[in-house]
Amino acid sequence: DQQVKQNSPSLSVQEGRISILNCDYTNSMFDYFLWYKKYPAEGPTFLISISSIKDKNEDGRFTVFLNKSAKHLSLHIVPSQPGDSAVYFCAARNYGGSQGNLIFGKGTKLSVKP
């Protein structure tokens, strides 16, 4: 059973608009969440993270929101750019667990159209 779910396999957004990528999790012991971006033929690249003691973390155009009661996090990209087109993975870590214990979602493919 998947503990980290990205229910939208793909998302298409117009350039300049907001992209919202969603992620749900089932394990209330997760205490650290990350978003990775992956281009074709490349490995995943770290994008942004958030600790469970926060509900928002912002880095430039990227903001991650965490709703612990709903076990839901989202990544907002504003404004979206064609270069943001990639697969985005949500990942979560168990409380006290190691970096290697990241649980990944299946990913959402974002397409930003000019």
Next chain:
Amino acid sequence: ETGVTQTPRHLVMGMTNKKSLKCEQHLGHNAMYWYKQSAKKPLELMFVYNFKEQTENNSVPSRFSPECPNSSHLFLHLHTLQPEDSALYLCASSQTAVLNTEAFFGQGTRLTVV
């Protein structure tokens, strides 16, 4: 360029072959990981090395054998693989396996078992 280099980028091998995947990181990190990404599945952790010691073996079959001679190098030795082992194998590193630091991924080795 993430500072994590994997070779080869592509590998085709027969079920009776023995081959090795190599990973090298130039980031001064102390933890290294092997992940497997099969089609339409999330990234799956295989092995974790922290300060050259294996700390995780995520129920990986013995036909996959990791080796970590030092903190900068990680190998995955392959023998008598099955066609279902065909996947993208990703190496990653992080400062340590414990702290809240992100992992840096290599570009991966696309393995095809025939």
